[in-house]
Structure formats: structure tokens, C-alpha cells
Amino acid sequence: MSLYQLHRCVFDFLRAGEVSSGAAPSFDASNYDLSDSERKVFEAKDIAALYQLGFHPVLLNGYCRAIGYERSDYRAILASQSLPETRVGRWHKEPERNGA
Amino acid sequence: MTEISIAYCSSHAPMMAAARDSAEEQQRDRFFGALEAIRDDARRAGVTACVVLSNEHFTNFFLENFPQICVGVGERNWGPTEAWLPIDKAWIPGHPGLANHITRSLLNSGFDPAFSHQLELDHGVMTVYHELDPQLQLPLVPIVQNCAVEPMMPLRRWYEFGVALGEAIRSYVGLDRIALVGAGGLSHFIGVPRVGDIDEEFDRWFLDKLARGDLDAVLDMPDDELGLAGNGAHEIRSWLAVAGALAPSLGQTLAYEPIYPWITGMAVARFEPVS
Numbered sequence: 001m002s003l004y005q006l007h008r009c010v011f012d013f014l015r016a017g018e019v020s021s022g023a024a025p026s027f028d029a030s031n032y033d034l035s036d037s038e039r040k041v042f043e044a045k046d047i048a049a050l051y052q053l054g055f056h057p058v059l060l061n062g063y064c065r066a067i068g069y070e071r072s073d074y075r076a077i078l079a080s081q082s083l084p085e086t087r088v089g090r091w092h093k094e095p096e097r098n099g100a
Numbered sequence: 101m102t103e104i105s106i107a108y109c110s111s112h113a114p115m116m117a118a119a120r121d122s123a124e125e126q127q128r129d130r131f132f133g134a135l136e137a138i139r140d141d142a143r144r145a146g147v148t149a150c151v152v153l154s155n156e157h158f159t160n161f162f163l164e165n166f167p168q169i170c171v172g173v174g175e176r177n178w179g180p181t182e183a184w185l186p187i188d189k190a191w192i193p194g195h196p197g198l199a200n201h202i203t204r205s206l207l208n209s210g211f212d213p214a215f216s217h218q219l220e221l222d223h224g225v226m227t228v229y230h231e232l233d234p235q236l237q238l239p240l241v242p243i244v245q246n247c248a249v250e251p252m253m254p255l256r257r258w259y260e261f262g263v264a265l266g267e268a269i270r271s272y273v274g275l276d277r278i279a280l281v282g283a284g285g286l287s288h289f290i291g292v293p294r295v296g297d298i299d300e301e302f303d304r305w306f307l308d309k310l311a312r313g314d315l316d317a318v319l320d321m322p323d324d325e326l327g328l329a330g331n332g333a334h335e336i337r338s339w340l341a342v343a344g345a346l347a348p349s350l351g352q353t354l355a356y357e358p359i360y361p362w363i364t365g366m367a368v369a370r371f372e373p374v375s
Binding site: 004007008011057059060062064071072078079081082085087088090091092093 | 157158162163248249290291292293294295296299301302305306317321325326328329331363
């Protein structure tokens, strides 16, 4: 029921070595206090939904790689979650274009 | 008293070891050439230990307890953690004398570091340390930094931490010469839609600021602005701590290569105090 529990679940999943691109039959997610939607996201390996939930990107990167996605694969999946960036950093000479 | 004979920073993308040949040859040669030159200088200078600062990537700590600073005070630490990183797995010798002195000195300087008697060293430390000593024998004091999990210590505070760290190292009796190393950055994006992008404009701006010793515009930057150069850009905290340790200092860029197969702005810079 908290994003922490979902993070802990994925972290333990990775640490348990269930890192093939196939199913992870021995990993038991029932011990984690996840909401129905969080459990569904985890079981479906829905990385776009994980990103949308605010999942930590360093852990998301490890999870994506562990379940078999190349970076270019998950970039394509996450592209749908990308919002136009209007902010600029003090180092930018001209406005940054999102995805440029 | 201990002299910081060599102070430098380097990017630490794991692909520099795991996918070395994926980089364009000239870029690769320039990047590793800078690290080789530093290794040669370290040998000539006779450094007998090193202190390496790097980001914590959920290797030692998780969300139950996430220190901003952790000093490895143990006799030895294990690395690299990642099975796929092509660096020999080994117990890396620590230096408890220096590490405990640093920890106590920092506590007396207004910082509150955690400490660990056994750390796991991931690519963040091991890629750069391996370039400094391929035999993995040089005693290493690791300092793990939070550069990834909000809230993080502000940039200016990391620079001030570096000032205190430099004083701590120099006041240690028991070693003559050490290398101080910052490992991380520059711009890169991890686990986000822009994964693979590099903000070359940021990298060049940051390196220019280091070269001029003109850091106010960097140190005043809030994290949400720095994050525009990628969530991995928060690792410049390692660089700012090294700059602080030699303050006032200038950081000379020895190499800068935006290496897209490694998804990171790869830089090496060496720091010298301004006399």
C-alpha cells in the first residue's frame, strides 16, 4: 500500500537473482503490502506504469535490464511517458528540446 | 602529515569496462589515455593509498536507511558487486587508520558521516580504481555518497564537505602521499525516457567552471535544475568534493568525450591547488 513496499518488492526480486527475462516462479510477492494496482503492475512487469507511479529510476533501470530489456527497448517504452520539457538549465545557450 | 599528491575525477560508466570496445576508438583512447597518465603520475609520486568518492547505487543501502555519507573504515571491502563487470572479484584492502581518522575529523568539522566496516564496491568505485591500480592492491578508503535518492545533500554542502575531507586527510599521521579520487558523472540519464542522451552543453559548461575555479553558479544550483542534465548528473557531487578538498583549486580537463554507447559524458579532470 505504499510505494516503498513496491520498491522493496522489486529490490528483493532483483537480489533474489530472479533476473531472467522469463517468469520468476520462486519469487513470492504476496509478502509485500501492495495495493491491487501495484501488484498487477509488478506481475505484468509493466515498466511504463512503474515509471508513472514514481518508481526510482536507478532501480527501474536495473529491473528493465534484469527482465531482458536493452536500454533502447525501455527508452522506446518510456517514450510514451515523456512530457515536454519547458525548463532550461543555466548552462543552456538556447531552450532545450525534450528528447533532443 | 599526509599529502594529497594527486587529486582527480573520472566518470565511471560501467560500460567503460563491460563494453569498452563499443566506444569509438579515438574517443576510447583519449579517455583511457588520460587515466593512464594519471596512473603513471601516481606511481612516480609514490602514492601508497587512495580515497575514492562515489555514488551509492542501491548496492549497500536501501530505503530503510540511506546515509548521505558513508566512510568505509574496514580492513577490506568486496568488489566489484556486479557479476557481469569484467574486473576480478577481490577483497580490496582498506586503510582503517586513515578511514577512522577521516571519520572522526569529519565529525569534529560539523559533518555526520555514517561508517561501515564492510562495503560492497560496485562499478562506481571499481571501474576507476581498477584504472588506477589494475592489480587491485592499493589500499582504498571508499566514501559512498548519496547522489541518487532525494533528498540529497546540496551541492554547496558537498563542496564544504570536500574542504573538511581535505583537512582530515592532510592531518593524518601515518602516510606520506595519497591519491584523492572522485568517480561519477558527468551528464547521463538512467531509468527515464531520455536514457541514452548526453547533455554535452552541461558537461562543457561544468568543466569550464572547474577549470576557472569559478564554482558559485554550480554550487548554487538546485537539484531540479541540475536534473535537467540527467539524473546521473547528480554525481558531480564527487567532483565538487574533490574540488573542495584542494580549495582554492583549478580542475584541468584531461579528457572529455561524450560516448553515446556508454550513455555518459565521460571526462577526466585533475585538480591542483591555486597557490
